[in-house]
Amino acid sequence: MDASADIAAHVEDIIAGRFETIDFPWLGVSNITQALLPGTLTLVCGAGGATKSFMLLQAMMHWHEQGVRCALYSLEEDRTHALKRATAMRAGVGDFTKTKWVAEHPDEARRITREHAEFEGSFGRVIQDAPDKLTTLPQIAAWIETQAQRGCRIIAVDPVTLAQPDGKQWEADLRFVVAVKTTARQFDCSIILVTHPAKNSKGFGLDDLSGGASYARFSQTVLFMEAVEKPQIVTVETPAGRMVEKANRILHVRKSRNAPGTGLSVALRFDGATLRTSELGVILRE
Numbered sequence: 423m424d425a426s427a428d429i430a431a432h433v434e435d436i437i438a439g440r441f442e443t444i445d446f447p448w449l450g451v452s453n454i455t456q457a458l459l460p461g462t463l464t465l466v467c468g469a470g471g472a473t474k475s476f477m478l479l480q481a482m483m484h485w486h487e488q489g490v491r492c493a494l495y496s497l498e499e500d501r502t503h504a505l506k507r508a509t510a511m512r513a514g515v516g517d518f519t520k521t522k523w524v525a526e527h528p529d530e531a532r533r534i535t536r537e538h539a540e541f542e543g544s545f546g547r548v549i550q551d552a553p554d555k556l557t558t559l560p561q562i563a564a565w566i567e568t569q570a571q572r573g574c575r576i577i578a579v580d581p582v583t584l585a586q587p588d589g590k591q592w593e594a595d596l597r598f599v600v601a602v603k604t605t606a607r608q609f610d611c612s613i614i615l616v617t618h619p620a621k622n623s624k625g626f627g628l629d630d631l632s633g634g635a636s637y638a639r640f641s642q643t644v645l646f647m648e649a650v651e652k653p654q655i656v657t658v659e660t661p662a663g664r665m666v667e668k669a670n671r672i673l674h675v676r677k678s679r680n681a682p683g684t685g686l687s688v689a690l691r692f693d694g695a696t697l698r699t700s701e702l703g704v705i706l707r708e
Contacts, residue, residue, distance in 0.1 A: 443680075444576060444612060447484040448690070448701035449661070454683030455675060457643035458576065460610035462680070463603050465638070467617045467631055468647035473671065473692050474616055475580055476507070477647065477699050483508055485576055486545055492576040493569040495562065496551045497584040504549050507697065509538045514696045558586045559594050563601040570609035580616040583632050595634030603640055615641075626674045644677035649692075656689045658703025667691075667702040 435441040444458040451457075457464045468474035475498075485492050496504050510518035513534045517523040524531040535542075550565065562585050569577045579585075587594030606613050617637065623630040626646040628638035638644060653668045669689035678684045689702040 441610070444485065444490060447481055448688070448699075450659075450688050450701055450704045451645075451673060454681055454686050454688070454704060455643050455645070455678045456680040457645075457678070458612040459642075459680050460612065461603075461607040462612050462643065463599070463606060463641040464612065464614045464643040464645065465617055465631065465641050466614060466645050466647065467619060469619055469649070472647040472649045473699065474647045476511070476692070476697055477690075478578060478580055478614065478616060479504065479508055480511060480698055482548065482576075482578065483512065483545065486548055487541075490576060491572075491574045492548055492578070493572075493574045494549050495565055495577075495579045496549055497557060497579065497581060499551070500554075501546060501549045501551045504551070505542050505546055508545055509534060509542060511697045512538055512541060514698070516693075516695050516697045519697070556586050557584070558588055559598040560588055560601075561585075563598055563605070566602050566613060567605045570605050570611045574611060576612050576614065578614040578616070581618060582615040583618045592634035592636070596636040599634075599636040599640045626676060628676055638677065641677065642679040643675075646674040646676055648672040648674060654689075656702070657706045658689050659706055660703040664706065665703060669702055671699065672705070 432441065441460055443452070443456045445452040446458070466474050466478060482492055482494050494504070506519055510516050515534060518531065518534055562579055562582065566577050566579070602613050605611070615637070618632045619630050620632050626648060628644060631638050631644070648671065650670050650672060653670045654672070656667055656669050658665055658667050667689055669691060671690035671692050673688040673690055675683040675686050675688070687705045689705050690699050691702055692699050
């Protein structure tokens, strides 16, 4: 069989829905990246306080509720911490994450817990945590492969920068990236790695990622989350046309192999009251 048979089979898989991208909860991000096609690796980078973990958690909740099988490895905090955030986001009450608020509003806190108990039970099974022990890159790669074997379509690690390398950093990073990309291709899943900027980095380019160059080189999509110090007035393209909006987060698309999004940015608004991120539109170039 020649190569044309492979293309024909691939086209039939797309038509039958066996090969399709999974959308983010944000239309513009989805359209300009198509990041979550089967067999792909996506990096989400941002400095501390950029709310990238909130954004990932919101996306994971969305996919879970849409019936997409997903798995999240939380290296920074435990499952209870992640679930408390998720419940606060689902209830639209950011204060639910604050110990003092819960103590001062016991009836409302209990009501929120009761109303979202079923969700907490199901979403809790999506989350794996490792806050009390060092986790190595090979262990993370093995965990990702196990989740892929279980049939998970989207597998995320937050943040991969907390994993310990086995040997020299750049060699360990290369082995890790090759391993997880192999898993993504073999099992037709999408892998998301949350990372941080390199030390002393102030930009949003591929060279500003923490870790070895293999992360930027072998990933299909690289997204940089920027927390805007003062809300920024931007002109954006939306489904309703051009609009002027005030953004407090900017998502920079620094690599987009599956769609023409490289170099574009998406205006976002993070709401501290609900801990949710909404999309304002793709920023128009001047």
